[in-house]
Amino acid sequence: MKKMDYKKGERVKHPGMPEWGLGKVLEDRRDDKVCIFFTGEGRKTLSLKHVEPLKISGAEAIHPVLDHLWIKEGGESKYQSLQTSKELFLKDYPDGFYDQAYLDGERNGKVAAHELALSLIGPEQLEALLGQKNYEEICKRAIKVVNATKLIFPNEKLALRNGLKDSKNMELFSKNLYHLLYGKEDVAERFISFAKTLEGIKVGKWTTLSYFLFIVFPEKYIFLKPIVTQLAAELSAFEIHYRPDLNWRTYQSVLDFSEYFRSELKDLRPRDMIDIQSFMWGIGPNK
Known part of the structure; x- marks a missing residue:
């Protein structure tokens, strides 16, 4: 089964960690890993071998922090x-x-x-x-x-x-x-x-x-x-x-x-x- 692709800027949620909140993909997917910033947890690198974040769109994908995201x-x-x-x-x-x-x-x-x-x-x-x-x-x-x-x-x-x-x-x-x-x-x-x-x-x-x-x-x-x-x-x-x-x-x-x-x-x-x-x-x- 083909793994889902993730592109920089896309909004996602972790299917098993709802408390992490909305996330923003920081870099295009590399191999089986994707780097995401979650509003409730911060920066996380996830292995796509174990989890596939859910893509979010529309009004649900809007968040002030992610719209103005800055990471030092x-x-x-x-x-x-x-x-x-x-x-x-x-x-x-x-x-x-x-x-x-x-x-x-x-x-x-x-x-x-x-x-x-x-x-x-x-x-x-x-x-x-x-x-x-x-x-x-x-x-x-x-x-x-x-x-x-x-x-x-x-x-x-x-x-x-x-x-x-x-x-x-x-x-x-x-x-x-x-x-x-x-x-x-x-x-x-x-x-x-x-x-x-x-x-x-x-x-x-x-x-x-x-x-x-x-x-x-x-x-x-x-x-x-x-x-x-x-x-x-x-x-x-x-x-x-x-x-x-x-x-x-x-x-x-x-x-x-x-x-x-x-x-x-x-x-x-x-x-x-x-x-x-x-x-x-x-x-x-x-x-």
Whole structure:
């Protein structure tokens, strides 16, 4: 009897291991072996002498991780299933996103910073200050919002303060902060424009760039802390196209990654990206 052929990219399931979930063929079949990545188990090399994975198509073959699959070249994979990640998070916070320790240690401070941001750099406040050309006050308020959390490293906060001592930088930053948060153009255009502004005053960091969107609109945008985000993506085998230089593709990919978590964690009832960002931090084995 002829053995079934398997091609790179095909979706399959293991007939005897349903808990392994949906799989993606990583390489064309070689002799009697096929290499497959399973969402519930990670990378596996199967002998076709003992098992023939079932090919899956249509809607059943769709999975966010497999659609954005990334496996680090060389070295041992750090992959852990979503179930394992949830168990790690719940070990620290048994009641999940509603655990009192989580609220006190992770969420409440960020919610307070969000409320502060709305009161200091909301659209009406910024429009009034821009009308007065009071760029110094806008910068003071922005720095106060930054200092309301520990999300941005102290040295990066210092760099921002130093960069905003120059009057031209104050004006440029103030106008582009308003444009980023409340402009009418597509968010990608506003994002890139603000990135160029930060680079121009020598504070072009992912943390500073993503912070304001996150803290003002936590229901929609994520905070990108490179080490934490890259580790969470590697653990989840999710391609985020990370580059250290500021670019929209990376941030859009991190948004996709965040939406994957928000969708798959419905049973934990995440409220917004504050919860998702905390989950990313909480699933690392050595956090």
